[in-house]
Amino acid sequence: NYKEEHDLSAALKRHGNIVEGTITLKLPEGSNDVLLKNLYLSCDPYMRKFMSEILDWFFQYAPASPLTGFGVSKVLESGHPDYKKGDLVWGTTKWEEYSLVPSSQILFKIEHTHVPLSYYTGILGMPGLTAYAGFFEVGLPKEGDKVYVSAASGAVGQLVGQFAKLTGCYVVGSAGSKDKVDLLKNKFGFDDAFNYKEEPDLNAALKRYFPEGIDIYFENVGGKTLDVVLLNMRIHGRIVVYWYACGMISQYGRTQPEGVTNLSYLIIKRIRMQGFAVFDYYLKYPMFLEYVMPKIKEGKIVYVEDIAEGLENGPAALVGLFKGLNVGKQVLLLARE
Numbered sequence: 001n002y003k004e005e006h007d008l009s010a011a012l013k014r015h016g017n018i019v020e021g022t023i024t025l026k027l028p029e030g031s032n033d034v035l036l037k038n039l040y041l042s043c044d045p046y047m048r049k050f051m052s053e054i055l056d057w058f059f060q061y062a063p064a065s066p067l068t069g070f071g072v073s074k075v076l077e078s079g080h081p082d083y084k085k086g087d088l089v090w091g092t093t094k095w096e097e098y099s100l101v102p103s104s105q106i107l108f109k110i111e112h113t114h115v116p117l118s119y120y121t122g123i124l125g126m127p128g129l130t131a132y133a134g135f136f137e138v139g140l141p142k143e144g145d146k147v148y149v150s151a152a153s154g155a156v157g158q159l160v161g162q163f164a165k166l167t168g169c170y171v172v173g174s175a176g177s178k179d180k181v182d183l184l185k186n187k188f189g190f191d192d193a194f195n196y197k198e199e200p201d202l203n204a205a206l207k208r209y210f211p212e213g214i215d216i217y218f219e220n221v222g223g224k225t226l227d228v229v230l231l232n233m234r235i236h237g238r239i240v241v242y243w244y245a246c247g248m249i250s251q252y253g254r255t256q257p258e259g260v261t262n263l264s265y266l267i268i269k270r271i272r273m274q275g276f277a278v279f280d281y282y283l284k285y286p287m288f289l290e291y292v293m294p295k296i297k298e299g300k301i302v303y304v305e306d307i308a309e310g311l312e313n314g315p316a317a318l319v320g321l322f323k324g325l326n327v328g329k330q331v332l333l334l335a336r337e
C-alpha cells in the first residue's frame with residue numbers, strides 16, 4: 001500500500017526484482033497511477049512558504065516526507081491511458097529519484113525535445129508561464145510602456161524583461177550583484193539595470209531610471225521595494241503581484257510581513273494592482289508554447305540556468321535562492337535520462 005510507505009524509492013527497491021544488480025520498479029497491480037523517474041527538479045521560492053509553521057496557503061510540507069515540487073520526469077510505467085512508458089513529462093513530482101504520482105495530478109507531456117529538457121522547469125515550465133501570463137494577461141503592456149522588474153535576473157524576471165523588449169517597452173531591472181546586472185544589460189537586452197544593494201536610496205534610483213514614472217511594475221520582491229515603487233508609478237499604472245499577495249520573496253521567512261505604507265497611491269495614481277496565480281493559466285500553456293518556442297529557436301529569447309547536481313545538493317540550492325546565490329533559473333539535475 002503506497003499510502004503507508006514513507007519512502008517510496010526504498011519501498012520500490014524492496015519489492016523490485018533484483019537481477020544482476022539492476023532493479024525493476026513495478027506499479028502496484030491494477031493501479032492507474034504513473035511511475036516516474038525524476039530527471040530535473042525545480043527549486044522555487046514558493047517552496048519556502050510550504051515550510052511555514054503557519055498554514056497561510058493551501059498546502060504545507062509534512063516533516064520527514066519528500067518535498068513536492070515541479071520537475072521533469074520520464075514515465076517508467078503507467079496505469080493511465082494518457083501516458084505510456086518512455087514519455088517525457090513535466091509537472092508536479094517529488095524530491096526523490098522515483099515517484100509514484102496519482103493520475104489526477106497535472107502532468108504536461110513534453111512534445112518538443114530539441115531544447116534542453118531542463119527548460120521545462122523554467123522557460124517552458126511554470127516560471128515561463130508565470131512570466132507570460134503575468135506580463136501579458138495581467139500587466140496588459142502597450143508599446144512604449146515603462147516597465148520595472150525586481151529580482152530581474154531570476155527564473156521569471158529574465159523572461160519578463162525580454163517579453164517587454166519584444167513588445168516595444170522600455171525596461172529596467174534590478175538585481176543583487178554586478179554580474180547579474182551585466183547579464184540583464186548584455187544578455188537579456190534590458191534598457192538599463194542596477195544593483196539594488198548598492199543603491200542607498202531606491203526612491204532616488206527609480207526617479208533616475210524612470211523620470212516620467214513606471215507603467216508596469218512586475219513585483220517579485222515585496223516589502224520596502226513595493227512601498228517605494230508605489231511612489232513612482234504613473235497614472236493608470238499596473239502592478240503585477242503573484243502568489244500569496246506576492247512574488248514577495250523578501251517576506252517569505254517572516255511571520256509578520258513588513259507593512260506597505262504607500263497604498264494610498266493606488267488611489268492617487270489610479271493604479272491597478274492585481275494578484276494572480278500561475279495555475280489559473282494552465283489552459284493557456286499551448287498558446288504560450290506557440291509564442292515562446294519559435295523565439296527560442298530564432299534566438300530572440302535566451303535563458304540562463306544555474307544547474308546543481310544530485311539530490312544531496314538540493315537543500316543548499318533551494319536555500320541559495322533566498323541569498324541570491326542562483327544566477328538564473330535554479331535547477332537540480334538528478335539524471336539525464
Ligand code: NDP
Pocket residue numbers: 044045046126127130151152153154155156157174175176177180220221241242243244246247248249250251276277278279321322323324325326328329330
Ligand atoms: P529567482 O530565480 O528570481 O530567485 C530568487 C531571487 O530573488 C534571488 O536570486 C535573489 O536575487 C532575489 N531575492 C532573494 N531574497 C531577496 C530579498 N530579501 N530581497 C530582494 N530580492 C531577493 O526566483 P523566481 O523567478 O522563481 O521567482 C521570483 C518570484 O516570483 C518569487 O517571489 C516567487 O515565489 C514568485 N513566483 C510566483 C508564481 C505564481 O504562480 N504566482 C510562480 C513563480 C514564481 P538577487 O540576487 O537579485 O537579490
